[in-house]
Amino acid sequence: MSHSLRPYLEYQADRVEAVLAAHRAPGRVTGGTVGPRLIRFFLNPAPNIRFAAIKRLADDLALAMQVPTLTIERGKEGIILEFSNPNPRPVTLLDLLAEAMPIPLSTVLLGLTDTGAPLLARLAAPEVAHILVAGTTGSGKSALLRTMAASLVLTHTPKLLELLCIDPKGRTFPAFQGVPHLKRRPITQIPEALEALQSAARMMEARDRRGEEPPTDSDAVQGTSVPRLVIFIDELADLLMQGEAPFTDVLTRLVQRGRQAGVHVVAATQHPSAAILSSVMRANFPLRLVGRVVSAEDARVASGRAGTNAHLLNGRGDFLAVGGGEEPIRFQAAYMDEKDLKKQMTALYGGAAPYASQLPMLAMSSV
Ligand SMILES: Nc1ncnc2c1ncn2[C@@H]1O[C@H](COP(=O)(O)OP(=O)(O)OP(=O)(O)O)[C@@H](O)[C@H]1O
Ligand SMILES: [Mg+2]
Structure with missing residues (x-):
């Protein structure tokens, strides 16, 4: 307090x-x-x-x-x-990260719950594994994807964790350009997105065959282990509508079988309706982060259950975390202005020096 x-x-x-x-x-x-x-x-x-x-x-x-x-x-x-609260507390990403440290391996910071505790999600847990972010325009989906990606980058070395960022509108991930956790620059073109997802699925299958798994806690980190791969997709509906069948196919494979091989999908969409997301795919996103939606019916579709009142949320980062059988948790998404994020990433990774000398302090203390 x-x-x-x-x-x-x-x-x-x-x-x-x-x-x-x-x-x-x-x-x-x-x-x-x-x-x-x-x-x-x-x-x-x-x-x-x-x-x-x-x-x-x-x-x-x-x-x-x-x-x-x-x-x-x-x-x-x-x-x-x-x-x-007469002084609503802005929930800034860096302050909250510092407060929540040390953050365990492969864990992503989401924000601050309405009881004032940092909310974290452990990707390796079956209750998390893949995350669907839903909400109307202005609810804060893209900002939340950036927050999750930034929290992972700031707490993991590129050897432990890689990111693939897909965003057909090209507005969500420019700040991550040049960050060494990204093996490819943020993807905006549909054909490249498909090819990248298929390549991730092949990698997942190869890991399955070889029995390779990324470490789940810091003690198990070894030089030879494979990195976790987190695939961020903004405007998922755009991909599914433009390239439907092959996208549905590859994404379904990834969400059904990715967790074991350390491959996770974090996707955002305004409309998670049955017309856009197949029921198999929807069922394989155990954690839903639901921002403001326009109607009680949308709230039900987005969260997968009745009575969440997600249509009464305030927008701009006011979210519910809905998972498993538990009560939804209301939280304010941690936030960092895009320009500040760009500055932060450039300060950390802007030069041409090798990664190791540029690791942020936060990454050092968590591994
Ligand atoms: N966690 C947050 N804290 C404070 N302000 C936020 C937060 N998240 C979003 N905002 C504000 O809300 C605006 C809209 O957020 P964002 O672009 O992420 O929405 P969106 O859900 O992606 O909308 P769209 O569907 O139109 O892409 C941001 O420009 C920012 O000003
Ligand atoms: Mg958006």
Whole structure:
């Protein structure tokens, strides 16, 4: 918690307790969490006080606390009061990376959860393996792909991890030009994208035959091991619509069998509908990162389940991580402005010197 927020939180907790006492529904604020956008208080009511009596006081509490909205829910921590953070915290990629270090091998940083913890995803885990990012225009998909790619580049040497970046619009990955983890420059042409994916699939099959797997933790890193390959695809629908059959074919192979061989697909699309993504392919993206969508129906299609309320998200990096049977986790994607990212990458990898002398500090400390 930032120090500057403490007096505000204490003041608000006093207000809450004063309003409750004045309405003969006494209770105490026993703790809480501060997220990038939302603050939660945990409230412990006196034993004879009913939940409904407190819930009825939402408007009076919001007035006394001078917050625009206040929700009151029951949770495992007791009664939860939720209101907006007056200083929404910008979630900057480099700050959050520094906070989350040391980040384990083959783990990608996504952002900050609404309870204020860094959210990481381990690619080697079966619950992650391949990631589908969905959301309407402006939800922050491309920015999130850049964040994931940057977090991997900054925490892995090129011997441990390689990236393949595909983006038919050519706007997502220019900052990664020249980064040694990319064996090819970011791909914008459809035929080259197909050829690169087919070549990745051949490599996956060769690794399968030879029983080669990239290391899953730092202790197992050896000079001879093969690097993990993470394939980023923005505007997946563009590829699937322009070159449909062969793309569906090769991507299905990659998501069905890639994890074991250390090949992962991270793809973004506005519309993850059945018309665009085959059901087999969709079923093989265990982790969905869902940004703002336009309707409850889109929320269901994007997340693969009902009731996520992804159509009520704010956009610009406000996401839900939806996976397996667990409750979706709301998070603010870590962000770095494209120009700053370009500067950062140029500073690290801009010269012609060999990779080793240019490794960023973050990479050093994680391996
Ligand atoms: N995590 C974030 N934090 C703060 N601002 C963000 C974040 N992500 C995105 N934005 C803002 O939202 C804008 C749109 O983001 P982005 O281009 O990634 O959206 P998109 O989902 O890829 O949209 P499109 O489908 O049109 O390509 C960005 O230019 C940036 O200003
Ligand atoms: Mg985009």
